[in-house]
Amino acid sequence: MTEPLPRQAVDTLISGALIVTMDAERRVIGDGAVAILGDRIVAIGKRETIAAQVEARQTVDGRGFVVTPGLINTHVHVTGDPLIRGFIPEDLDFMEVVFGWATRLHQAQTPDDQRLAAQMAAVEMLRSGTTCFLEAGTILALDEVADSLRQTGIRGLISEWVMDRAFDPADDQTALTDRALRTLQDEIVRHPLRDDTLIAAWPSLVGHQTNTDTTWRFAKQLADQHGLGVSAHMSPSALDAEWYLAHTGRRPVEHLADLGVLGSNVSLTHAAHLDAREVALLAASGASVAHCPMAALKGGYGVTAIGLFPEMAASGVNLTLGTDAGVSGDLIRCMSLAAGLFRDARQDNRLFPPSTILEMATVNAASTLQMSDRIGSLEVGKKADLVMHDTDRPEWRPLLNVVAQLVWSADGRGVHSVWVDGRRVVEDYRVTTVDEHRLYAEVQVAAKALIARAGLPDRQVWPVL
Incomplete structure (x- = not known):
């Protein structure tokens, strides 16, 4: 009896998503999976096939999500x-x-x-x-x-x-x-x-x-x-x-x-x-x-x-x-x-x-950008730059044609998670690397000070009381 091949250890497995690869064949993979090791994609395909090939330290449930290249x-x-x-x-x-x-x-x-x-x-x-x-x-x-x-x-x-x-x-x-x-x-x-x-x-x-x-x-x-x-x-x-x-x-x-x-x-x-x-x-x-x-x-x-x-x-x-x-x-x-x-x-x-x-x-x-060998599509060997779009939203339902839906109906509000270089930098709609609330407050103060320094008038059409 043939022994099963050992499974490859990976950092992250996104499992069960609808994947728009943008590869040379422009494959769209239903019930798909993407495996990430370090900063690279090491496997992509149907969920069951990839699950048999890899052992993931972390598995992300991709059901109800569309995954695209960044x-x-x-x-x-x-x-x-x-x-x-x-x-x-x-x-x-x-x-x-x-x-x-x-x-x-x-x-x-x-x-x-x-x-x-x-x-x-x-x-x-x-x-x-x-x-x-x-x-x-x-x-x-x-x-x-x-x-x-x-x-x-x-x-x-x-x-x-x-x-x-x-x-x-x-x-x-x-x-x-x-x-x-x-x-x-x-x-x-x-x-x-x-x-x-x-x-x-x-x-x-x-x-x-x-x-x-x-x-x-x-x-x-x-x-x-x-x-x-x-x-x-x-x-x-x-x-x-x-x-x-x-x-x-x-x-x-x-x-x-x-x-x-x-x-x-x-x-x-x-x-x-x-x-x-x-x-x-x-x-x-x-x-x-x-x-x-x-x-x-x-x-x-x-x-x-x-x-x-x-x-x-x-x-x-x-x-x-x-x-x-x-x-x-x-x-x-x-x-x-x-x-x-x-x-x-x-x-x-x-x-x-x-x-x-x-x-x-x-x-x-x-x-x-002279980076076709690294980014732009989801393929084995390329950088793990990818986006999970939440389809449990009104602009995404019913989901019948994913590319048409993404272009004509969706917008950035549906972006749930983002990976860059294999690192999850957006999770549950929030950036993981920056204190957003602090940044917004600092930007508001800095903007008012900048305008004051430039000496340009505030020409809003309607008065702010």
Whole structure:
């Protein structure tokens, strides 16, 4: 008689869940199980099969839950904006919002403000199912922010504020660019990306018209040498195209292509005002575009009237999702918006089906971050970054099509538990690594002090008595 094979010891077994793997076959496993050992997934499949293979130190009852890969937010401001949410008036044009208010409030932050804001952003992301993020490149106190983020247990790529173009004739262009190049180099030395690191630096640029050609080339060179990428804001409005046409004779993406700085490790955020030639260049280069639908609607970018996102998708541009700033950090809310915007604009309900949207928030985003071998799907050997969604809730019942339900009906409120790198960082709807009540109180005090320091008026429409 054949002796049964010894069972593998594992740390955690999630048993009985409906699992959306996002693997190459896009398997959805009913009554499934995921086994975690250390920071990795070591088994995944049907519950009975996995139970016979492993001996778990802890078993989590997954019945009544949907398990997905951790979502990946490819554009979020983790500092500044978490402390000023809702404060900037709604009746300003784009330039006034960015440079008259947002930049002024960002620059008035202290390192402690940045620490609190980053933890607030991380808590919101974790509680709504985001396990990894790419920061927007507007951090001032990078070391303090890195330390605060590591305490939360989230995975992320961060970068210091880099913009070096001398718009004022009195500015020293050489000195500005030298400082930018040093910043890009120093940050990846101080916070290198390794397999065992959760928070690392990534050479992001503020973008738009704020970075010189020298800085763009240097950032791309660094990314290529270190297995990283480059991200930057570009073309949320027509202003970027107007500037580049006036100063280079080419549109923004055309200019970047001519510089030789596009590629599969480059991600441009917003890209609402592109033309067909720019879309073709992005597709040919393998570059990614981070779509931030909530921010686009709030900012009135004209994305549904002008945006070529259906054309980007059709041409093979790697599309991802970001929450950006000043709105919710819940990426699931962004998923439903991204699914609907262009269906309505083009009157074509075949555009951006739920399956495509979920790919944007997982496997596509992992590709942008150069991490497809580690995250984005639930597979043996990959990092144990996963989310348990509670389906015993009105938005989840009846559960007939899990992918459609996740995109169209669910939101982050249904996230019950989250693991990052094999560690359970959200349990029973609460973050396990941070005292949330204390954080919220500290953030409220810090936000009021920041606004007072910046000297900007409170322009609420209705009086608060």
